[in-house]
Amino acid sequence: MKLAGIWADYVPSLLAGMATNFEISIIALLLGLLVGIPFAALRFYGGRASVALAAIVVSLMRAAPTFVVMFFLLNVVRDVSLFGMKLTMSGVMTVAVSLVPYSAAYTADAGVDALRQWDRGSPLGALLFLPNITRAFFVIVMASGAAAAIGVPEGISVILRESALLPTLGDRLVVFAVGIVLFGVPLQIGLALMRWLQRELGRRLVGA
Amino acid sequence: MSLRIPCRLLLAFAALLATFAAARAATPDEALAALLTEARQHCDQPTDRLERILCGKPLRIGVRDYYPLFGTRENGTHVGYEPDIARAIARRLGVEIEFVRVNAATRIPMLGEDRIDLVLATMGHTTQRDGQLRFIRPHYYQSETVVVGPRALRIGDWNDVATRTICVTVGNVSNAQMVSHNARLMLFDEAGVLPDRLKDETCTLAAQDDSFFAYYFTDPSFASRFEQKFGFAQVPWGMGVARTGSDKLARALDLLSQIFHRDGTFLEIAVRNRIRTVFLEDQQRIWQRPECNTTEGSTNRNCILPALNLELAPTPFAAWVTAAEDWSERRLGIDITLPMLKTAPAFSLFLNGVVNTLILIAGALAATFAFAIVFGFSLGSDFRPVRWLAWLVTMTLQSSPIVLTLVIAAAFAHALLPYSTGVALGASILALGLTNGGNAGQAVSEAVISLHHEGGEKGMALFVHALGRSAISIVAFLINAAKGTPAASFIGAPELLGALTDVSSFSSGRATTYCLVLVFYTIVVMIVVWACGWLRTWLEGRQVSA
Structure with missing residues (x-):
């Protein structure tokens, strides 16, 4: 496999695909905040019954595997009604919503x-809520690769598409390695940022 | 009055002669001519559709109006292979024609309601349909499911598609065959999207009827990028008439089809409409053979093709399942469909899926725990090369999305071993264990380092203490490993999600199926969470005792 080919075609496609992963993750995180914060408030401020109810719902959301939720949404709740309007979920939205149980529980x-x-x-x-949410965001970015299973053209789909056309394992490994590097760099930067945030906050906490 | 009796006698004599001539006819042409002559005698009281048509009524033919190359409507005119056959039939019978638009759902009911006389609408001849209408033999076309993919991709046969994803439409009867060859299926509701998904590279391979792809292959840009890899699941296409009141019409069409094959009429129409002609060329050879070119050729098993039998063997308890579904709908108002319990192949996939899921979860948990210890030990090692190597592997695993790690594990596994359920499960367990064990191992090593700073313990005692200190993280990644197991379906591990996706690709009841999968996995993960609570208590107990 020629490296020039990788840089000319594969890397730009992969970066474009990864933009979809980030798009999915941002939607999932925002929806997760929207659903999760009321549950946090309910668990903290609520009475015994509402605390128990919130705990059960959060446990269920925590236990629901993203991959299964995604197929469930794709096959069972594809069309949603909003204010009387029938909306069909796009592939991106289906994956984003499938990540909401994790995001909301977290x-x-x-x-x-x-x-x-x-x-x-x-x-x-x-x-410290902020670095924790940053960590969740990067977990979601990595999990959004599940979208490849339902044909959403994101980063993993690009990697798989490119590797499927290559005859040898060696060539495929080059494609995989580039994928890991491109997914890994933002992840490691994000985790470093999170650790810095935690350290800063910890330092100020001790100072306070 | 005196003239009417001789006239009737004359007509009866003519009919008798025609019947006698038909019985004596040696060739399909003679038999057809005699049959038409006989039918024309009954214009005063027609009892068969052929008599009605020959006596002035138009021949009402149900055709498709959006099936490129086979039946479309352009500027109000029906064009394509099937309308052209319809015109050839009408010409030969010397009757008027009336096209009626039908689709896959309406073509058989419209025949039963006597709104059309003949269906000529891309209809596959299956044993199930034999009970609903009378198929004309010989068949006028045969389609097959073809796997289409990029020209650059080397796919020769079933061996090359194992573990690859093929885009298909839900309910396609050939899906079961693809599943049995270990292909992964990506389901779509409409066939119309498949060429676009190939073009935008969402799908590397797509499988659909060759008659469907025929149109797209007339587009030079599509044909330059894609090709048919191989075909399977041949289905003969038949014209159909109503089971009652159409005996003579059916017989006339049987004879006409024989003649059209023998004389190359079907073939000539197919060439004109740019569709594949391999089947028609074969058929022409068959119907030119003396043993087939007879008045009884259309019933000769050596000449005609059998109907496709798509019926799947039912399970011994299929009737009870159906009764339970009916009861649920009637009494509870809940419409449930349990296809995985009704046919033997689906039930087998379902059972294997449950067993494989449990094996996968147990394996993923064990591998995660084992790798957590290995990585924890290595990352906390005093020997720098071991520590750096472990750090490099952990960083790589953290940087790879789980789906990609699964794909890489599968690529290695398939490079070393041929595909099998065991290999797919093994690769999945390894990938899930490495990813989650790497993360958990990092937590263990951080606990080892913190205990180092605190001083005191050393060696195994310190490591056991570190396991206890990092129990929360270990348990979190064990749960994560269990939750990640459905992703193994992506690399062809036949766990429950993959198995039921396969079942729903060739049967109905997707909503119930995926509800069941969600409930099953959520319960299994909750059991794992509960069991991990015990493990956490035990590990923390080790911390205290250490």
Whole structure:
């Protein structure tokens, strides 16, 4: 396999595909925040029954495998009604929504912790919610590769498409390696950013 | 009054002569001529559709109006292989023609409701349909399912498609055959999207009727990029008439079809419409053979093709399942369909899926725990090369989305071993174990380092203590491994999600099927969460005792 071919065609396609992964992840995270924060509030401020109910729902969301939820949405709840309008979920939206149970459960857990910190008079402790959500975002980016299974043209689809045309394992490994590097760089930068945020907040917490 | 009796006698004598001539006819042409003559005698009281048509009524033919090359409508005119056959039939019978638009859902009911006399609308001849209408023999065309893919991709036969994803339409009867050859299926509702998904490279391979792809291969840009790799699941196409009141019409069409094959009429029409002619060329050779070119050729098993039998063997309890579905709908108002319990192949896929899922989850949990210990030990090692190597592997695994890690594991596995269920499960367990074990191992190593800084313990005692300290992370990644198992279906591991996707590709009841899969996996993961709670307590107990 010629490296020139990789740089000329494959890498730009992969970067374009990865943009879809980030698009999916941003939607999933925003929807997760929208669903998860009320559950966090319910678990923290609610009465015994509402706390129990919220805990059950969050446990179910935590247990639902993204891959299965994605196929469930694709085959069972493809068309949704919103204010009387029938909307058909696109592939990107289907994957994003399938990641919402994870994202919402994570937000609810991190949110409860943040509220506890806030209640204990530690706003900086509560701010640890931000690096936690950053971590969730990168987990979602990696999980969004599941979209390849339903034909959404994202990063993993590009890697698979390119590798399918190559005859030898060696050539395929080059394609896979480029994929890992391109997915890995933003992930590692993001995780480093998260660790820096945590360190900064921790330092200020100690200082406070 | 005196003249009417001789006239009637004359007509009866003519009919008798025609019947006698038909019985004596040696060739299909003579038999057809005699049959038409006889039918024309019954214009005063027609009892068969052939008599009605020959006595002035138009021949109402149900045709498709959006099936490129076979039946479309352009500026109000029906064009394509089938309308041209319809015109050839009408010409030969000397009757008027009336085209009626039908589709796959309406073509048989319209025949039963006497809104059309003949269906000529891309209809495959199956044993199930034999009970609904009378098929004309010989068949006028034969389609097959073809696998289409990029020219650059080397695909020769079934051996080359194992573990590859093929884009198909839901309900296509040939899907079961692809599943049995270990192909992964990506399902679409409409065939019309398949060429576009090939062009935008969402699908590397697509399988559909060759008559469907025939049109797209007339487009030079499509033909330059894609080709038919191989075909399978041949289905003969038949014209159909109503089972009652059409005996003579059916007989006339049987004879006409024989003649059209023998004389190359079908072939000439096919060439004119640019469709594949391999089948028609074969048929012409068959119907020119003396043993087939007879008045009884259309019933001679050596000349005609059998109907395709698509019926899947039912399970011993299929009737109970159907009764339960009916009861649920009647009493509870819940419409459930359980295709995985009704046919033997589907039930076998379902059972294997459940067993494989449990094996996969158990394997993924064991591998995650084992790799957590290995990576934890290596990352916390005092020996730098081991630590750096472990760090490099962990970073690589963290940077690879789980789906990609699964694909890489499968690529290695298939390079070393031929595809089998065991290989696919093994590769999946390895990938899930490495990814989650790597992350959990990192947590263990961080615990090892923190315990190092605190001083005191060393060696195995310190490591056991570190396992206890990182119990929360280990448990979190064990749960993650269990949750990740459905992704193994992506590389062809026949776990429940993959198995039921295969079942739903050739049967109905997708909604119930995927609801069941979701409930099954959620319950299994919750059991894993509960079991991991015990493990966490045990590990934390080791921390205290250490």
